[in-house]
Amino acid sequence: MTPGTTADSPDHVTLRQVLSYDEDGVLRLLLAPTGQDVEILGVIIGDEGAAHPHEGGIVLATGLPPDLSAASAAVREAARRGAVAVVLREPGGAPMLSEALAAAEECGIALLARAEWADWGAAIALLRSAAAFASVGRSNLMADSAAEGGLAALATSTARQCRGSITVEDTQFRVLAHSATGPDADGVRRTTILGGRVPDWRVAELRRSGLLRALWTSQDVIHRPAEGDSPERLIVAVRTGGEMLGSLWAAADGQRLSPDAPQVLRRAAALAVPHLLRHRLRESGTVRREAHALRGLLHGNGDQRAHLWSLGLSPDAPCAVVVAVRNHPDGPGSDGTLKALAIQATASRSTARVLHEQDQVAVLLPVNDDGDQREALVLAREIDALAAGIPDAAPVWIGVGQTVPSGLEASSSYETALLVVRALRDREARGRDPRPLRHAGPGDVGPTIDALRMLDAARPVWESGEGPVHELIRADLASGGDLVRSLAAYLETAGDIRLAARRLVLHPNTLRYRLRRTRERFGIDLDDPDTRLVLALAVRLSGVV
Structure with a gap:
C-alpha cells in the first residue's frame, strides 16, 4: 500500500478489537478519550490533501518531520478531518509525546504509538488482519468455532462436516492445525502431523506432479482421487486479495468424503484467512522484534536485559560476536553470499542469533561456561571456508570479538570483531602478510587493533592541526600521493632505503630524491624522532596506505 491511499475495512471493527488482536505489541495505546469501542471504518496512510475526509x-x-510540533499538528489535522485515531512512531523523546498527547486529549481522538522494532508495513498488516478477524461471521457453527476456538476448532468443525480429516498448512507446508486422526489415516498424514510439516520427499512429489502449481494458481477446490494407499483428497488455497496464505487439505479417513465437502472446504478457507494472517503477522513480528533486540545488544542501545529476553538468551551465558563483512557491497552475488553465511552460522548452532544487514552478517554466539573462544573461532573458520568456495563471490573478512561473560556486554565483543575486520583489511592493503588472512580473532592481530584504536583517537587532533606535515600531506594527495606512499614505505622499513624502494618497485636513487624533496620543499627533517612519529600517523590517517 502506498502513502496517500485508503485501505477499506469492514464495518463494526473497533479499536478494542484491533488491540486485542495485537498479541505482539505492534501498537501501543497512549490515549483513548472516547473509549476503545470507537468504530474504525478505514485506514489512511499518510496525508491525502486538505480536502480529503478521514471520517x-x-x-x-x-x-512526519522530526520537529516537536509536527506530531501534534498531525493529530489536530486528522481530528479536523474526522479521523478517530492516529498512529505515530514510537517517540524518541518525551516532549513530542507530551505535545501529541495534549493535542489528542483536546481533540478527543485516540493516539497510538508504533513499536520501535516494527515498521509501517507491520502496522498495516496488523490492521488488515484484525479487520479480517473481526469480520468473521456468526451465521453458522463453523463460523462460531473459527471465531472462538481458532484454527483447531475450525479444523474439527470442517472435518465433521466433510466426514474426513483436515490439515491446515502455511505456505512453507508447516502444519498449523489439524483435526483428530482416526485409526485408518494414511501414513503420509500421520508423518506430516507427527513431524509438524509435510515431509520434503512428499513436497517434491507434489511439485513433480503439478499439483502445487495448480494449488498456487487455482481459485477452486482441487480434487485428487484415491491412488494405492493414498486416499481421496480435496485441497483448497487460503487467499486474501490474491495473496497466498496457506492451504486446507481434506483426506478421506476410512469413509468417503461428504458430497458437499468442496463447498464446506471453500467456506473453511474463507474463515481461515484471519487466522493465517495472524500467523504470518506473528511470525514476521517475531523476526522484526528479534532483529531489533539483537541490533540493540550489538550497538549498546535500549534495555539490554529486555533484548536478551526477546532473544531467549540467559544474561549469565558467556558469548562472543562474529562479524562477516563483504569487500564489495555491490559485487556480483554479494547479498547471496551473506545469506549463505547467515544460514551456515545457524545450521548447527540453535543458540546462535544472526543479524544480516547491509554489507555484513553479525552472529551473537553463546559459548560454553568457561568462556572458551574456540567455538567462535571454529565458526569463523567455517564461514571463511564457505565464502571461499562460492564462485565469483566478493571477498569476505571475518572478525571474532573477545568472549564476554554475558550478552549484556555483547557490544564490546561486536566492537572488537569490527576492529579485527579493519585490521585484516589494513594488513592486506599494506602487504603485511604474504598470505592474507580472511578470518582472525583479536589475539591474531592484536598490535594492529591497538594501532587502529590509537589512530582513531589521534584523528581529531590531526584534523584540527596545522604545519609542514599537514601541508605536505594535502599537497601530495592532491597530486596523486606518490610522496605519501614513499614516506610510508620508508618509515615502515625503519629507514632502509633499499628495502623500501624494493617494496615500491623503485630505484633507490628515485626514493632518495623523493625524500630529499620533503626536506627542500616542506622543511621536514626526517632525522627528528617527533617528526617521524607525526609523519607515521599522518600517512596512516591519509588513507592512501
Missing part, C-alpha cells in the same frame, strides 16, 4: 479512519502518520 471514521485510523491515520498512520508516516513521514
Whole structure:
C-alpha cells in the first residue's frame, strides 16, 4: 500500500478489537478519550490533501518531520478531518509525546504509538488482519468455532462436516492445525502431523506432479482421487486479495468424503484467512522484534536485559560476536553470499542469533561456561571456508570479538570483531602478510587493533592541526600521493632505503630524491624522532596506505 491511499475495512471493527488482536505489541495505546469501542471504518496512510475526509479512519502518520510540533499538528489535522485515531512512531523523546498527547486529549481522538522494532508495513498488516478477524461471521457453527476456538476448532468443525480429516498448512507446508486422526489415516498424514510439516520427499512429489502449481494458481477446490494407499483428497488455497496464505487439505479417513465437502472446504478457507494472517503477522513480528533486540545488544542501545529476553538468551551465558563483512557491497552475488553465511552460522548452532544487514552478517554466539573462544573461532573458520568456495563471490573478512561473560556486554565483543575486520583489511592493503588472512580473532592481530584504536583517537587532533606535515600531506594527495606512499614505505622499513624502494618497485636513487624533496620543499627533517612519529600517523590517517 502506498502513502496517500485508503485501505477499506469492514464495518463494526473497533479499536478494542484491533488491540486485542495485537498479541505482539505492534501498537501501543497512549490515549483513548472516547473509549476503545470507537468504530474504525478505514485506514489512511499518510496525508491525502486538505480536502480529503478521514471520517471514521485510523491515520498512520508516516513521514512526519522530526520537529516537536509536527506530531501534534498531525493529530489536530486528522481530528479536523474526522479521523478517530492516529498512529505515530514510537517517540524518541518525551516532549513530542507530551505535545501529541495534549493535542489528542483536546481533540478527543485516540493516539497510538508504533513499536520501535516494527515498521509501517507491520502496522498495516496488523490492521488488515484484525479487520479480517473481526469480520468473521456468526451465521453458522463453523463460523462460531473459527471465531472462538481458532484454527483447531475450525479444523474439527470442517472435518465433521466433510466426514474426513483436515490439515491446515502455511505456505512453507508447516502444519498449523489439524483435526483428530482416526485409526485408518494414511501414513503420509500421520508423518506430516507427527513431524509438524509435510515431509520434503512428499513436497517434491507434489511439485513433480503439478499439483502445487495448480494449488498456487487455482481459485477452486482441487480434487485428487484415491491412488494405492493414498486416499481421496480435496485441497483448497487460503487467499486474501490474491495473496497466498496457506492451504486446507481434506483426506478421506476410512469413509468417503461428504458430497458437499468442496463447498464446506471453500467456506473453511474463507474463515481461515484471519487466522493465517495472524500467523504470518506473528511470525514476521517475531523476526522484526528479534532483529531489533539483537541490533540493540550489538550497538549498546535500549534495555539490554529486555533484548536478551526477546532473544531467549540467559544474561549469565558467556558469548562472543562474529562479524562477516563483504569487500564489495555491490559485487556480483554479494547479498547471496551473506545469506549463505547467515544460514551456515545457524545450521548447527540453535543458540546462535544472526543479524544480516547491509554489507555484513553479525552472529551473537553463546559459548560454553568457561568462556572458551574456540567455538567462535571454529565458526569463523567455517564461514571463511564457505565464502571461499562460492564462485565469483566478493571477498569476505571475518572478525571474532573477545568472549564476554554475558550478552549484556555483547557490544564490546561486536566492537572488537569490527576492529579485527579493519585490521585484516589494513594488513592486506599494506602487504603485511604474504598470505592474507580472511578470518582472525583479536589475539591474531592484536598490535594492529591497538594501532587502529590509537589512530582513531589521534584523528581529531590531526584534523584540527596545522604545519609542514599537514601541508605536505594535502599537497601530495592532491597530486596523486606518490610522496605519501614513499614516506610510508620508508618509515615502515625503519629507514632502509633499499628495502623500501624494493617494496615500491623503485630505484633507490628515485626514493632518495623523493625524500630529499620533503626536506627542500616542506622543511621536514626526517632525522627528528617527533617528526617521524607525526609523519607515521599522518600517512596512516591519509588513507592512501
